[in-house]
Amino acid sequence: MKKTILCSFLAVFAWEAPVQAIPNSFFGNGNAVPIIPAFPRFNSDLTEEFLDHGKWQNGGFSGPWREEASLPDLKVKRMTANPIVMGEVPMSVVAYSDGSETQEIAIHFLDAGLFFGYRFGGEQTEAEREAGKARRKQFSEHMETLLENLEERLEDGCGRGVKGTLGRTPELRTEFTEFAWENFVLRLVEREDHSVSLHIFQEGSEPRSLVDSNWAEASRRDRQERLEEAVIEEEDGSVRIVGVPVLTQGMTPYCGIHSLAMVSRYIGMKTSPEALAAGAEFKNTGSAGGSDMVGLHRAVATELDMRVSIAPRLDRSRFERSIRAGLPVIVWRRVSQQRENFHARVAEQSRQGKGSPLPELGPEDLALLPPRGAKGSPSHASVLTGWSADGGEIYYLEPWGKLGQGRRMRWEELEATAYAVFHFKL
Numbered sequence: 001m002k003k004t005i006l007c008s009f010l011a012v013f014a015w016e017a018p019v020q021a022i023p024n025s026f027f028g029n030g031n032a033v034p035i036i037p038a039f040p041r042f043n044s045d046l047t048e049e050f051l052d053h054g055k056w057q058n059g060g061f062s063g064p065w066r067e068e069a070s071l072p073d074l075k076v077k078r079m080t081a082n083p084i085v086m087g088e089v090p091m092s093v094v095a096y097s098d099g100s101e102t103q104e105i106a107i108h109f110l111d112a113g114l115f116f117g118y119r120f121g122g123e124q125t126e127a128e129r130e131a132g133k134a135r136r137k138q139f140s141e142h143m144e145t146l147l148e149n150l151e152e153r154l155e156d157g158c159g160r161g162v163k164g165t166l167g168r169t170p171e172l173r174t175e176f177t178e179f180a181w182e183n184f185v186l187r188l189v190e191r192e193d194h195s196v197s198l199h200i201f202q203e204g205s206e207p208r209s210l211v212d213s214n215w216a217e218a219s220r221r222d223r224q225e226r227l228e229e230a231v232i233e234e235e236d237g238s239v240r241i242v243g244v245p246v247l248t249q250g251m252t253p254y255c256g257i258h259s260l261a262m263v264s265r266y267i268g269m270k271t272s273p274e275a276l277a278a279g280a281e282f283k284n285t286g287s288a289g290g291s292d293m294v295g296l297h298r299a300v301a302t303e304l305d306m307r308v309s310i311a312p313r314l315d316r317s318r319f320e321r322s323i324r325a326g327l328p329v330i331v332w333r334r335v336s337q338q339r340e341n342f343h344a345r346v347a348e349q350s351r352q353g354k355g356s357p358l359p360e361l362g363p364e365d366l367a368l369l370p371p372r373g374a375k376g377s378p379s380h381a382s383v384l385t386g387w388s389a390d391g392g393e394i395y396y397l398e399p400w401g402k403l404g405q406g407r408r409m410r411w412e413e414l415e416a417t418a419y420a421v422f423h424f425k426l
Contacts, residue, residue, distance in 0.1 A: 154186060
């Protein structure tokens with residue numbers, strides 16, 4: 001054996017172990033079936049690779065991967081086809097690295113956002129509600145079986161796990177069971193009615209808090225200086241915050257979740273969008289209806305030792321104060337397909353260096369916008385990060401990866417469509 005065996009399972013049955021000494025229990029029965037067959041499948045078992053220190057050093061994991069928009073201090077890669085891991089086919093696999101060495105592998109075996117997808121307006125007809133009820137039953141049954149299988153395999157390979165908790169607020173408190181194998185830490189996380197995931201870390205690097213220590217241990221003055229350093233005033237007089245990560249919500253109803261994750265990550269919180277969605281208690285209907293998004297914003301502020309206020313309208317002076325303080329502003333706004341197509345074209349032109357000033361919207365143009373007070377009409381969450389030299393244009397980000405960058409909108413359009421505005425404050 002090339003490695004020291006720490007798991008009780010191998011202490012008794014070491015002769016049965018594969019060449020790399022991975023516990024046999026980790027591989028399951030070899031009959032893994034994905035919960036959603038239509039998801040792309042990578043027909044290979046990567047359990048051994050994900051527990052290979054050499055692979056962690058050079059990031060040379062097998063399979064198709066794509067880079068996603070990076071976080072400030074982490075590079076993010078996601079598998080585009082899902083392998084077998086721990087005897088199951090996960091719904092997504094994400095690797096985080098510092099650019100060279102892998103920091104974490106997050107294996108999302110079951111995720112409500114991906115399972116139920118996005119459905120505008122949720123379940124509106126009797127047939128849709130009945131279909132949704134059947135899907136929720138399937139989800140719950142699979143979740144119960146999946147969790148039982150994973151717990152059994154991990155316990156057989158590593159002995160009984162240790163219970164742990166991250167987070168102070170009820171909405172964000174994350175309970176997990178932690179297992180140790182060689183120099184790896186494996187955290188199994190179950191979020192009721194939402195997800196089952198396994199997070200692998202190298203021993204000693206596993207997080208002990210939801211908030212980065214550089215933020216948690218800093219004084220109020222140091223925090224303020226750090227935020228203000230992210231504000232740039234260009235030669236032409238435009239002002240913007242730099243360093244806000246752009247995440248990707250994909251085909252989930254989580255625009256509000258990902259916008260909040262983008263802002264909280266920028267400030268210093270390590271919580272994933274999946275954890276935030278669980279904290280908001282989405283009802284698994286394909287929409288955000290019934291979730292407690294306002295309470296979630298307050299919980300995030302509490303974790304960060306900050307405050308958050310929610311206003312029904314966008315106020316110019318308040319917005320500018322937030323940006324100059326280095327604090328992005330989250331807005332929920334009414335949207336139309338026509339206007340979103342327009343903004344997408346503008347963003348693409350900006351990314352290509354061909355951007356030009358946006359035309360001011362007159363009364364007739366404003367009359368065509370979806371009214372901010374139209375409850376139940378299409379809406380979206382965006383992150384405001386600055387303004388143009390003349391103040392006529394607002395710079396913002398969308399939770400759509402690279403496509404969410406380089407966004408600009410006229411102030412009058414944003415003012416007419418924004419119906420909830422979130423300001424974080426120290």
